[in-house]
Structures are given as C-alpha cells and as structure tokens.
Amino acid sequence: MKVEITGAKIFFTIPYLNIPITETLVNAWIVMALLVAACIWMTKGMKVRANTKKQHLAEFLVNTVNKWVLDNMGERYAKSSFPPFIAALFAFSACSSLLGLFGLYPPTAALSTTLGWSIMVYVMITYTNIRTNKLSGYLKGLTEPVALLTPLNIISEVSTPVSMAFRHFGNIASGQVVSALLYGALLMLNNALFGWLPGALGQILTTIPIAQIGIPAILSIYFDLFSSIMQAFIFCMLTMNYISAAGQTD
C-alpha cells in the first residue's frame, strides 16, 4: 500500500527563464477565470430597478461586503475602493480552497499563494501606517515603549505576514494531509476486511474500496467546506483589522 502526499506537481518549465508552471499556478488561474466570468455574467444587462435573480444576487453580495467593511473599519474605508479589494480577496481565497471539494489541488495549500497575499496585505498595512503617522511616526512607533525593545518590535512586524500566511496555508494543507492519510488507512482496512475472501470475490472486493465510501465525506465537511470558508473569513477580517489599526492616529 502506498500513500502519496506530494506538493503541487510541476507540469512543465518555461525554458531559458527557468520558471516552473505548477498545479498551483494553473488552478489559481482557473479560479480567477471563473470569478471574472461570474462577475461579467452577473453585471451584464443591469437595470436601475432590479428585476432579475442575478442582479438581486449581485446587489446582495455587494451590500454584504459593504456592510462588513463598514462594521469593521468605519465610514471612511467603506466609501473608498476598499470593499472590492476585500470581496476579491475573500472570493479568491474561498474558491481556491473549495477546489479541494472537486479533487483538484487547492492553490491555497501551497505556501507561495498565501505568502503572496499576506505580503501584499503587509505592504498595504505599512503604507497606511506611513501615510497616517508619517515616516518619522512609523519609525518612532518601532522604538516604543522603550528603545531597548526595538529588535522585538521588528520581529513582531515581520511575524505579521508570516503568521497570516502560515495560518491559511497550515489549515488547508493539514486538511489535505489528513484526508490523504485517511484514504490510505481506509484502503488498508478494506484489504484487511475482504482480502482473505477466496477467489474472484475477494479480488473484486479489494479492487473496489468499499470502506472509502462515506467516511471521508464527514471529514471533508470540516476540512474542505468549513475550514476553507473560515480561513477566507479570518484572512479578510485580519486584513481589515490590521489596516484600520494602522490608519488610526494615536
């Protein structure tokens, strides 16, 4: 018996530039294409008075995100171009993780995806901080409460994007690993249960893994459905909290 737990497969490498095209990259582009297609479909042929289902759905989504940002960050950000960013981040993150439901490799199970997002968010946090407090205020904030703690403050600055990325990656990747181990264990159980049956009956029952039916679905509800929506929610929530905290003058 063999349990295979691998990272993203490399499909091919672009010659000369040495850029590997991995499953992560391809699946992320699939998700982006689906999201863009959904957005185009929902916003096509809009009317001032909504009379179609898709326009009601689109308005509901936009209102939900606007209210979410308003509750967490206040009036100033809800009016700016911030809600679309949060909506895009949430949809991309949730849909990428939900790809695991269809047996595809979720892009968020690779550290490169989540680290990319968290570095982007970190740049936004630092930009907001510098714009609100000026560069001198930002640098002074690093030496507080005493100058002796500056190294620790710098470490905590770096740990913000690292912890955000590892949290998202760890939750999705651990789900993948646990699911793979469970499938392997159930295959072994199946062989142990039916392997001793004589002749063709035993052969048929061991080639069709009956024990794998049903049980992984229960685990999948937690790891694929709950965990992926939850992590997208938490990533967006942390983004909003960090940025609104950086935007406050003290």
Place this chain on the structure above:
Amino acid sequence: MEQAIIYAACAIGAGISMIAGVGPGIGEGYAVGKACEAIGRQPEAKKDVTSTMLLGCAIAESTGIYGLVIALLLIFVAPGMFIGNLG
C-alpha cells in the same frame, strides 16, 4: 544506516514538534467557554461575540500552526536535505 538514523530522527522531531498543538487546544477551549458564558449572559450580543471569538481563536491557533509547519518540513523536506549533504 545513516539514512535510517536521519529518517528516524526527523520522524521523532516531527512528533515532538506537534506537542505545540496542546497550547492552542487549551487556549481555544477556554476562549470558547468564555464566549458561551457571554452569550448566555447577553444573548442579543451573540453575533459580535461569535465573530470576535473566531478571530481570537484564529490568532491563538498560530502557534499550533507553526508547530504543524515545522512537522511538515521535518517529514517532507528535511530528510532529503540531510541525505543530500551526506555525499
């Protein structure tokens, strides 16, 4: 022989690093218990309490996730790296 020792040491290290899962378990359980108390006392604040609790749980979880990342590195990355160094 050296390879076997490397694999064994990496597996033991991965197991030890997952002890980090104890802390978040206790912490999150405590946080959820307190949230239940708060909801019992003030049922109308359920929405706020729940979203704050989930955020707190996510932050409390990060130490456990660090342990998991170290364990994954020890199982999947470290043996190949050390065996490559053997020459």
